[in-house]
Amino acid sequence: MVTLGILVAVVVLLETLGEVRTEGGLVKGKNIRLGFRRTMDIFKGIPFADIPGRFEKPKPHPGWDGTLRATEYAKRCLQLNLIQNDVRGSEDCLYLNIWVPHGRVVSNNLPVMVWIFGGGFLAGGSMGANFLDNYLYDGQEIADRGNVIVVTFGYRVGTLGFLSTGDSGLPGNFGLWDQHTAIAWVNRNIQAFGGDPNNVTIFGESAGGAGVSFQTISPHNKGLINRAISQSGTAICPWAVNRNPRKFAEEVALKVNCPTDDRMAACLKMTDPVALTMAGDLNLSGSPDKPIVFNLKLSPTIDGDFLPDEPHNLFHNAAEIDYIAGVNDMDGHLFTGLDVPSVNSQLVDTTIEEVRSLLASYTREKGPVGADHAYSTYTSTWGTKPSRETVKKTVVDIGTDFIFLVPTQTALYLHASHATTGRTYSFLFSEPNRLGGVITPFPSWMGADHADDLQYVFGKPFTTPLGYWPRHRDVSRYMISYWTNFAKTGDPNIGDLSVPVPWPRFTSEGHRYLDISHKTDHNSVGHRMRLRYVHFWTTELRHNLNQI
Known part of the structure; x- marks a missing residue:
């Protein structure tokens, strides 16, 4: 009995990493049991960089003494709240979280999946939205079911x-540099957590x-990324x-009493971070x-450094990276x-004038002729x-095509050709919105809205089963299987998990894609996704894309 007790104790000991040595020092997370001989180490709040200087690239963390207890999410980066009347978060926010699954022994050389929110x-934040202690970007289900490390x-x-002044004074893209720094940290440290760098x-x-896409085409990530998945961006x-x-930077400068001449960047760097954040509010009401979409003015810039050229000219940097990209059907x-x-109204008709007006806005570079052609x-x-x-539904299709689908197909063409x-690999996610036809403002004909895919990728139908039907667990199982197989092998069909149907590659000739829903089967493979509309936007109005 004593021998058996010692054996059990050793097995338990082997199923946790315990203290892990990183470049900054020792960290210890929380170990949970998932089932018979299946455990997981969860680390929350490990710093991957120091507190960033205002409008500066991230710097290495100085490290710490003793053992860091990594059991709580760090604060989000300083940002406006949803209604833009206050701020939340902190400037001290460059931290990461890691989920490491174990079987009979401590894991070693596992594939690593790094999430960009x-x-x-x-x-946004590393943990995502939450209800009580249920966080959207909790990596436990993906890590457990797919046997991968999630970060x-x-x-x-x-x-x-x-924010960017459009010159070297304040070049922008600091968020992209943070992403790069996190990826580089994972590359240097993940082996200590049982991951394969x-x-x-x-x-x-x-x-x-989009961040995933930017990271794959930036020359600064050479050798750090093996595979990538872009969902709806x-x-x-x-x-x-x-x-x-610079136009928006000047608007911000005026709000915080900074000059708009060559002194602007220096003044902005000395301004209170809360005031700067409040000054970055955007008009999020449309017509x-x-x-x-034209009001989203705080986005990456062609800075000559992280992005040395137009994105479409940088896809040669992703030539050795396996790539999945797709969109939701609505x-x-x-x-x-x-x-x-x-x-969204069941009582009010959408008028022809509204359709024409929306198309005229999207085709503004081409004037009335472009708008007429788009309408026809x-x-x-x-x-x-x-x-x-x-x-x-036509209005929704127009928005889907212009904002997401056509640019994603373009990125797939560029990746395949380089x-x-x-x-x-290309996909269309088409699982109908769960609220469609139940409550307003979701019409009964709703397909998959923006962000509807997230709950399935992160396994919410399994963690909160009472909120879903069995078909939703099927969708989640399919996505986790395809995604983690891809992370392991570069082929979503090959790995430890079975899939409902083989997903063919997207090539410069075939343009094939997989339609993902609870109905996914051999009839779900298509080709040349919405070709007529892709051709319209990319060929006849090609100057319109990327002109915002």
Whole structure:
């Protein structure tokens, strides 16, 4: 009995990392049991850089004495709250979180998946939104089911992360530098946590998906990234690059009583961070003639350093990186529902004038001719008397195409055409919104809205089962299987988890994609996603993309 007791104690001991030595010092997280001979070490709040200087690149952390208790999420980076009337978070925010699953023995050489959160470059945190202690970006389900290490981290957003004067005085992209620094830290330290530094996948959604894309095409990440997944956002999206950052910087400067001449950058650097953050508020109310997407002015810039050129000219840097990119089938609903509120009304029709006005805004560089051509393209299947639903869904399609789908297809084309060893995969997520037809403002015809995919990637149907149906667990299982197989092998079909149907590669000739929902089967493989509309925006109105 004594021998058996010692044996059990040894097994328990082997199933936790205990104290881990990082470049900054020792860290100790929390160990939880998941089942028979299955445990997980969770580390929260490990610093990957020092408190950043205002409008400066991140600096190495000086380290600490003793053992750091890494059991609580660090604060989000300083940012505006949802209604933009106050701030939350801290400048001391460059921390990361790690989930490490173990089986019979402590894990070793596991694939690593590094998450970049979204939020329009304006808001968000490493842990995501939460209800009580249920955090959206909790990596436990992905790590456990996929047998991978999951890392999430914070980066600067809003004014402190992306304000730029358009010159060397205040070049911007500080949030992108934070992302890069976190990825580099993982590369240097993850082996001590049982991870493989030579098998790192970065994945993210919305602005985080664009962040993933920016990290793959920046020359500063050479050799740090093996695979990448962009969900509803790439560097080609029209909101992903600000080509006139100085205009907004001057607006911020005036709000905080700084000059707008050559003294502006120095003054901004000395200004109170809360005042700077408050001054970065944006007009997030839209209309058909002034779409909300044009108001997202705090975004990355072509700084000549992290981004030395236009994004479409940098895809050669991703030639050896395996890449998945895709969108939700009604990604644009979140935006067009604000620009054209009648879309969500069961009582009010969406008018032809609203459709024309929205298209005129998106095609503004081409003038009336472009708007007319766009209108004829999107209404060609209407017939003489389109139904109320048809008109409303067309508005959502227009927003989805312009803001997400076409730029993502463009990024896939660019990746596939420049790839050497890197493989390319395309997806469309189409699981209907869970609130569609239940409560307003979600119409019964709703597909997958922007961010609807997040709950499935992070396994919420398993962690909060009472809020979902069995079909939702199917969707979550499929996505975790494809995503973690890809992280392990570069092929979403090959790994430890079975998938419902083989996902073919996207090539410069085939343009194939997988439609992901609870119905995913052999009929879910398509090709040339919305080709007519992709062709319209990229060929006939190619100057419109990336012109915001």
